Amino acid sequence: MISAFRIILVPVFVLVYFTAGEYARYWAALIFLLAAVSDFLDGYLARKYNSISNLGKILDPVGDKLMTLALAVCLTADGVIPGWIFWFFLVKELVVVVGGLLYRGRMDREVPASNIVGKTATFALFCVGLSIMLFKIPESAATPLMIAMVAISTAALLSYGPMIVKIFKNPSDKKEVR
Secondary structure (H helix, E strand, O other): OHHHHHHHHHHHHHHHHHHOHHHHHHHHHHHHHHHHHHHHHHHHHHHHOOOOOHHHHHHHHHHHHHHHHHHHHHHHHOOOOOHHHHHHHHHHHHHHHHHHHHHHHHHOOOOOOOOHHHHHHHHHHHHHHHHHHHOOOOHHHHHHHHHHHHHHHHHHHHHOHHHHHHHHHOOOOOOOOO
16 A cells, blocks of 8 residues: 555656746655655565565555656756656666566566665665755756766666576576575
């Protein structure tokens, strides 16, 4: 339910970012913060009460990916970051989704859980996005921050490399790949 709530916050975030007037960035930052806190709370409660589900493993990263893309769209449309950063995040998220689907299909396994590198990248992106909005960081400073996020996101993507290599190296092996 918390992940679904976070997904619902995505269009609200975009709408507020572009229509809330003079304080739009602050209100959008508040919604963004609410999404980040709900992401943390969702994971914490799922682990604490051992209620991790396949649906949760799907909805949680979907919420993260949609909010990441919404942030990139808003900052790009607002002229705060260059367009190529949006395109990077779009392609990266598509690669992750396709990779997860391939893993599930080829290994006949449940959806793989995110790893610590991916979680760190998401946390860092939430912090940077929030900072850019709250402090109205100009493009000259926001772009290097987002380039750092590109680097961290690339590291997160590459951290799944060994799992993908194992899948394609021996696709008939249906054992848990981690």
